[in-house]
Amino acid sequence: MKERTLQIPYSTLTHDELSPIEQELERRALEAATGAYAPYSHFHVGAAVLLANGEIVTGSNQENAAYPSGTCAERTALFWASAQWPEVPVERLVIVAINSEGRVPFISPCGSCRQVIMEAATRFHPFPILLCGSEQTIRIEDCRQLLPLGFDGSAL
Ligand code: THU
Numbered sequence: 480m481k482e483r484t485l486q487i488p489y490s491t492l493t494h495d496e497l498s499p500i501e502q503e504l505e506r507r508a509l510e511a512a513t514g515a516y517a518p519y520s521h522f523h524v525g526a527a528v529l530l531a532n533g534e535i536v537t538g539s540n541q542e543n544a545a546y547p548s549g550t551c552a553e554r555t556a557l558f559w560a561s562a563q564w565p566e567v568p569v570e571r572l573v574i575v576a577i578n579s580e581g582r583v584p585f586i587s588p589c590g591s592c593r594q595v596i597m598e599a600a601t602r603f604h605p606f607p608i609l610l611c612g613s614e615q616t617i618r619i620e621d622c623r624q625l626l627p628l629g630f631d632g633s634a635l
Contacts (some may be wrong), residue, residue, distance in 0.1 A: 484628055485622045485627045485628070486619070487627070487629055488619075488624070489617050489618060489619045489620070489624075490617075490618045490620075491615045491616065491617055491618070491621075492583045492616045492618055493615060493616075493617065493632040494616070494620075496540060496616075497609070497611075500529065500571070501571065501609060501616075502571065503535070504527040504529055504535065504571060504573040504609070504610070505527070505573050505575060505616075506529040506609045507525075507535055507537050507573075508525040508526055508537060508573045508574060508575045508611065509525055509539070509553075509575050509577075510537065511524070511525035511526065511527065511537035511538060511539045511552065511556075512524055512525030512539055512552070512575055512576065512577050513539045513577070514534065514543045514619075515538050515539035515552065516539070516542055517539075517540055517542050517543070518539070518542060519542050519544075519546065519549075520540075520542065521578065521579055522540070522576060522577075522578050523539065523540070523576065523577040523578075523584075524539060524551060524552035524553075524574065524575070524576045524577075525537065525538070525539050525552055525574070525575050526538045526539070526542045526551075526552040526553045526555070526556040526557075526572060526573065526574050526575075526614065527556065527571075527572070527573045528556045528557060528560045528569055528571070528572055529570045529571040529572075529573075530564055530567045530569060531567050531568040531569075531570055531603075532564065532566070532567050534560075534563075534564065534567070536556050536559055536560040536563065536583075537556055538553065538554070538555030538556030538557070538558075538559055539552045539553045539555060540552045540555070541555060541564050543559075545631065546624070551588070551589060551591070551592050552611060553567065553572065553574060553588050553595065553596065554591070554592055554594040554610065556572075557569070557572070557595055557596070558595075561599070561624075568578060568602075568603030568604055568606075569599045569600075569603060569606050571606055571607055571609065572596065572604050572606065572607075572608045572622065573608075573609045573611055574586050574588060574607070574608070574609070574610055574611065575612075582612065582613035583612060583613065584612045584613050584614060585610060585612040586610055586611075586612065587610055588608075588610075588625065590626075592628065593625050593626040593629070594626065594630070596608065596622050596623075596625065596626070597622075597623055597626050597629050597631055598632075599633075600622050600623050601623075601631045601632065602631075605621040605622055605623050607619065607620050607621070607622065608622040608625065
């Protein structure tokens with residue numbers, strides 16, 4: 480038996496350390512979060528996707544009285560981007576969230592969203608993901624690292 484360890488490199492940045500386009504993505508994600516349909520959790524999530532053609536696509540969580548029928552902000556944005564521009568790679572994904580007390584310190588994508596992020600990365604190329612919180616942003620340069628040993632379809 481061999482013991483092995485996976486490490487996930489990430490960096491933390493202040494708001495001012497984000498590039499102008501990343502600041503714009505954060506602003507757009509926050510705008511999207513305010514439009515979330517979250518009457519059950521009251522947790523408002525916003526995602527902004529930058530595409531290689533320069534388009535910014537945003538999404539928010541869309542809840543449902545039948546809870547599993549709702550979906551997360553990340554998937555709303557990524558699926559909408561893919562439906563509108565099926566041939567255009569994703570270059571960045573920014574996520575923010577607001578709860579009843581305001582901006583949360585940290586928002587991390589759920590497992591299903593990580594799987595969908597993985598698909599977008601393997602379909603085109605890996606891209607950075609930025610988890611923008613109230614005090615700082617966590618930046619993961621290669622989004623696939625959020626799903627270690629993930630299923631990417633290569634074995635199909
Ligand atoms: N949610 C997202 O939209 N993205 C995440 O990364 C985590 C959770 C949503 C799903 C649900 O509407 C609410 O947040 C509470 O889980």
